[in-house]
Amino acid sequence: MRRVLWRAGFGATAHEARKWSHRGRGATLAWLLSPNGRKAPLEPGPKPMALDPANEYGHDMLWWMDRMVRTTRPLEEKMVLLWHDHFATRDVDTPLMLRQNALFRRRALGSFPALLSDVMEDPAMGSFLNLIGSYKDEPNENFARELMELFTLGEGNGYTETDVREAARALTGIVKGREVGGVLMSTKFDPESHDSGSKRIFGHRGHWRPHDVLRLCVAHHAHPEFLVRKLWAFFVDEPLPKSTRVRLQRVYTGSGHRLKPVVREILDHPLLYAHLDAPTMVKAPVVAIAGMLRATRLGVKTDDWVWVTAGMGQRLFSPPSVAGWDWGPAWMSSNGMRTRFVAANVALSQPGLKVEDEDTPLDLSPREHLDRALAALGHPWASERTKKGMISLAKGYQSMAGQKWQKQTAADMTQRAMRHLLLSAPDAQVH
Numbered sequence: 001m002r003r004v005l006w007r008a009g010f011g012a013t014a015h016e017a018r019k020w021s022h023r024g025r026g027a028t029l030a031w032l033l034s035p036n037g038r039k040a041p042l043e044p045g046p047k048p049m050a051l052d053p054a055n056e057y058g059h060d061m062l063w064w065m066d067r068m069v070r071t072t073r074p075l076e077e078k079m080v081l082l083w084h085d086h087f088a089t090r091d092v093d094t095p096l097m098l099r100q101n102a103l104f105r106r107r108a109l110g111s112f113p114a115l116l117s118d119v120m121e122d123p124a125m126g127s128f129l130n131l132i133g134s135y136k137d138e139p140n141e142n143f144a145r146e147l148m149e150l151f152t153l154g155e156g157n158g159y160t161e162t163d164v165r166e167a168a169r170a171l172t173g174i175v176k177g178r179e180v181g182g183v184l185m186s187t188k189f190d191p192e193s194h195d196s197g198s199k200r201i202f203g204h205r206g207h208w209r210p211h212d213v214l215r216l217c218v219a220h221h222a223h224p225e226f227l228v229r230k231l232w233a234f235f236v237d238e239p240l241p242k243s244t245r246v247r248l249q250r251v252y253t254g255s256g257h258r259l260k261p262v263v264r265e266i267l268d269h270p271l272l273y274a275h276l277d278a279p280t281m282v283k284a285p286v287v288a289i290a291g292m293l294r295a296t297r298l299g300v301k302t303d304d305w306v307w308v309t310a311g312m313g314q315r316l317f318s319p320p321s322v323a324g325w326d327w328g329p330a331w332m333s334s335n336g337m338r339t340r341f342v343a344a345n346v347a348l349s350q351p352g353l354k355v356e357d358e359d360t361p362l363d364l365s366p367r368e369h370l371d372r373a374l375a376a377l378g379h380p381w382a383s384e385r386t387k388k389g390m391i392s393l394a395k396g397y398q399s400m401a402g403q404k405w406q407k408q409t410a411a412d413m414t415q416r417a418m419r420h421l422l423l424s425a426p427d428a429q430v431h
Contacts, residue, residue, distance in 0.1 A: 001028060002381055003276055006431035007235050008032050008267055009074025011291035014378050029267055032075040033260060042070040046299030054095050058306035061316040066300045068290035079108035082234050085324035087119050089128045095183045096124035097317045109260040116214050123184040126174060132187060136172045136195035144168040146322050147217060158222040166199040170208035218257060224249040231262055237281040238271040279430040282331050285312035289343060292423060295378030296353060304346045311339035344423035360411040366394035373418035382427050390418050
């Protein structure tokens, strides 16, 4: 249960852990894939700090992190993160990025062609990749190239430079649409700006328009494998068996290129549950922080998380390039790991988790110390090796304490050290 709620969400609260462990995997997957639409998308608490995502620096990131922390639809929100990386956009106005974020949420688990169409018409993407204002006399190739290389087929996989140039011609004619208060709200197709001549794309000739290019990409023989591999790698860090890949491709194409049936198969696959006692998938920075805040019920109460996640290597709404972030072990840079340690300091300095002087009972055994620390943090997973090390640490603190004041200091220090290690040690970085 903890494995699937981390991979398909942001970890489990203590209540979710008890509830879904009791109900079983089938019920858990059913809830993740089809959450109760009548329930509010966010839990009522813990409420975040006052946020103004459109105007205050960093509040866009904090606003989204709050959604991750309080979501009642964790898989939907995790898919928004996937699409934010897949269709990486940056250097455009914050209101446009927030609108794009809502687009990803609306299309999170639906039709991939519909998602792709919305992305093409999205003002944020159109501004970032110069699709808006790409005219027939001077077509811009940026969107056409990334459409094939990053969004649908994979680098150099079944297309040529000629295909890119011809697709760029077909994609001309998308211009600015409605504006409200100086913010671009939509795009539109202007036939006068479009190259209406014949184009040859992937060997198919026609008077192709923008939506025809998307259709040709999705119909390309290389597309199903590309997308299936992308989805698999997001949820599972074990190699994708060929037989599984072929089955997932058939599910994808057979469903009319819908995402939910493929994700359902992946979340139910035995390889997602491999090595439960020794997980190896590195948590993305925002997943690690959101999961910590979710489990501890702290909520987003400080803007420190803006610089903390950036220091860990992931600033939401500002991916490093159109290719998005490098995932997995790439998150474990020297500075990134140092900042993960600092993140535990930030969390443990907040009311609710901070151990004040004389907070800790003096009569706790080493095992009771560990149980107290685990309970304070929402019972995160820890390996047996880590637990033994913490119990040894508690024994060491106790053996050094002589006077009563020393015993109190040792007890408080034991709690502080255990809580920090549960949030910062290697076990906390993988799922």
